[in-house]
Structures are given as C-alpha cells and as structure tokens.
Amino acid sequence: MHTLLVVDDDPDVLSTLTRSFRKGYKTLSAPGGAEAITILNEQPVDLIICDQRMPNIGGVEVLSHALKVQPEAIRILLTGYTDVDSLLACVNDAHIYKYVTKPWDPEELNLTVVRALESLDLKRDLDEARGLLESAYKDAVVMLCLAAEGKDQDTSSHLHRVQNYTEALAMAMGVDEKEAVHMGVMSMLHDIGKLATPDAILKKPGKLTDEEWVIMREHPMAGVRILGDNPFYELAREVSAGHHENFDGTGYPNKLRGEDIPLSARIVKLADVFDALTTKRPYKEPWSIEAALENIETFSGSMFDPAIVKQFKQLYFDGTLDHIRELN
Numbered sequence: 001m002h003t004l005l006v007v008d009d010d011p012d013v014l015s016t017l018t019r020s021f022r023k024g025y026k027t028l029s030a031p032g033g034a035e036a037i038t039i040l041n042e043q044p045v046d047l048i049i050c051d052q053r054m055p056n057i058g059g060v061e062v063l064s065h066a067l068k069v070q071p072e073a074i075r076i077l078l079t080g081y082t083d084v085d086s087l088l089a090c091v092n093d094a095h096i097y098k099y100v101t102k103p104w105d106p107e108e109l110n111l112t113v114v115r116a117l118e119s120l121d122l123k124r125d126l127d128e129a130r131g132l133l134e135s136a137y138k139d140a141v142v143m144l145c146l147a148a149e150g151k152d153q154d155t156s157s158h159l160h161r162v163q164n165y166t167e168a169l170a171m172a173m174g175v176d177e178k179e180a181v182h183m184g185v186m187s188m189l190h191d192i193g194k195l196a197t198p199d200a201i202l203k204k205p206g207k208l209t210d211e212e213w214v215i216m217r218e219h220p221m222a223g224v225r226i227l228g229d230n231p232f233y234e235l236a237r238e239v240s241a242g243h244h245e246n247f248d249g250t251g252y253p254n255k256l257r258g259e260d261i262p263l264s265a266r267i268v269k270l271a272d273v274f275d276a277l278t279t280k281r282p283y284k285e286p287w288s289i290e291a292a293l294e295n296i297e298t299f300s301g302s303m304f305d306p307a308i309v310k311q312f313k314q315l316y317f318d319g320t321l322d323h324i325r326e327l328n
C-alpha cells in the first residue's frame with residue numbers, strides 16, 4: 001500500500017484531505033511544515049500533497065526538503081494562488097510533479113494521485129529491472145573471466161583488484177563516476193584472449209621460445225575477437241587490444257604511442273602490472289607496495305603514462321591502494 005503525506009495548516013482542509021485518501025492509502029497528516037519535515041526524516045513516503053502558504057515553514061520549503069531526503073517521492077503543491085512567479089520558483093526549487101489550485105476538484109485530485117503513483121511504480125519496476133540487468137552483466141563478466149582463469153594463474157581476487165585500481169585511477173584521471181565503474185568491470189576482461197592461447201604455452205614452466213612468444217602476443221587481438229562487436233563491450237575491446245602497448249611505442253600488438261593508446265588501456269596496464277608485482281605467484285614472492293611503485297616509476301614514460309603513474313602514487317599516499325588490497 002502506498003503512503004501519502006498530506007500537509008496543511010488549515011485543520012478543515014487537512015481533515016478533508018486525510019478522509020478522502022484514507023481509503024486505499026496509508027495516509028499521514030501534518031498540521032504544519034515542521035511536523036511534515038519530521039515525518040519525512042523518519043519514514044518513507046510515496047507522495048506528498050502540501051499546502052503552499054503556511055506560517056514559519058512554507059510548502060516550497062517542505063517540498064524542497066522532501067526532494068533532498070526522499071527524492072523519489074511525488075511532490076504535489078496545493079495553492080490558493082496562481083501567482084506564476086512563485087509557482088515557477090516552486091517548480092524549480094522543489095521539482096514538483098504538479099500544482100493544484102484551491103478549491104480543488106476531489107475527483108481530479110484523486111486521478112492525479114492515482115496517475116502519479118502509477119508512474120512511480122513503473123519507475124521502480126524499471127529501476128529494479130535495470131539493477132538486475134546490471135548485476136547480471138557484471139556476474140557474466142566475472143564468470144567469463146573465471147573460465148579463462150582455469151587456463152592462467154589469474155584469480156578472481158586479482159581481477160577484482162585490477163577492477164578497483166582501474167575504477168579509482170579512472171576517477172583520478174577525471175573520468176566521470178559511472179564511466180569509471182564501467183571501465184573497472186570491463187578491465188577484468190583484459191586477458192580474455194588467453195582463452196585462445198594453447199595451454200602448452202600458457203602453462204609452460206620454463207622460458208618461452210621466440211615462436212611461442214609470437215603466439216602469446218596474439219592474446220590481445222584474440223580477446224578483441226572473443227568480445228565480438230556489441231557496442232556495450234567497446235571499452236573491453238580497447239582494454240584487451242591496448243593493455244600490452246607501451247607509452248613510448250615499443251609495445252604490442254600495434255606499437256601505439258602516447259595518447260594514441262586509449263586511456264582505458266593505459267590505466268589497466270598499470271593496474272595489472274602493479275597487482276602482478278604485489279601478488280605472490282608460483283614463480284615469485286610478492287613485492288612490497290613501495291618496491292612495486294618504485295619499479296613502476298622507473299618505467300614511467302616508457303611503459304606507463306607518466307600522468308597515470310602520478311595519480312597512482314597519489315592513490316598510494318591517500319590510502320586508497322591499501323584499502324583496495326584489504327577489500328580483496
């Protein structure tokens with residue numbers, strides 16, 4: 001059942017409104033702005049009908065507060081005036097759904113409430129579906145990467161650390177939060193091309209021969225092929241193709257240089273190398289963070305983008321790197 005909050009300093013109006021909505025809704029009533037704000041701070045409300053002119057705290061203030069604390073709740077303003085300027089201010093400040101002039105037509109108000117709540121339910125259903133899809137795609141990425149893990153020494157915790165370093169670095173480099181989160185998820189796919197690399201090469205205990213290196217170096221473009229042509233995975237293709245390019249143009253597969261290498265790939269390269277250095281592998285003990293950072297600094301400008309190295313060191317100084325390592 002939906003919860004309505006009706007607010008009016010006129011007791012007659014308040015009881016009329018409360019009575020008219022009591023059937024079918026959980027109806028809360030507030031005789032003034034202060035009481036309304038207390039209710040909004042304490043319990044979830046689906047829709048608010050609020051009088052405009054009230055002593056002390058007016059309707060615009062109440063609905064603006066509602067916008068802050070319960071942005072999803074539908075806001076309807078009851079007004080005795082049709083002063084265009086003040087109504088416009090209210091629409092701007094409190095993002096109201098609709099204003100209703102007094103005296104109101106009860107049937108019309110009821111219909112407004114019904115429609116508003118229908119749109120609220122629809123929005124909630126859509127949000128839920130979107131959330132489900134989002135978690136499904138993230139799970140699918142992890143599943144795919146874990147399938148590839150069987151062929152390599154990467155573990156899910158390595159992938160999640162690379163994801164988190166990538167996300168933090170992307171934000172530090174000025175990428176907006178939503179895109180940075182997406183880049184983090186896509187970063188996990190950087191080595192997906194190793195699915196196409198023969199086990200004899202991937203798991204060879206000794207050094208690779210020149211011919212074997214040629215095959216090993218095919219994994220970035222093999223990843224691009226595996227990732228198909230869906231626009232959603234564009235960033236993952238960028239990362240797969242570019243995570244072995246070097247900033248000075250000596251990397252592979254395309255010997256791209258500087259900013260010709262997509263930002264996502266430059267970021268993931270650093271995140272991946274740092275995590276490989278600081279993690280225990282069958283053939284080596286983990287390096288300390290400081291030793292790994294020093295090593296990365298040595299290759300700033302050759303392997304890595306100096307601007308990204310600088311931001312990464314900042315993440316070390318502000319404790320973000322430690323936090324990520326504790327998380328995973």
Ligand SMILES: [Fe+2]
Nearest residue numbers: 190191243244
């Ligand atoms: Fe790789």
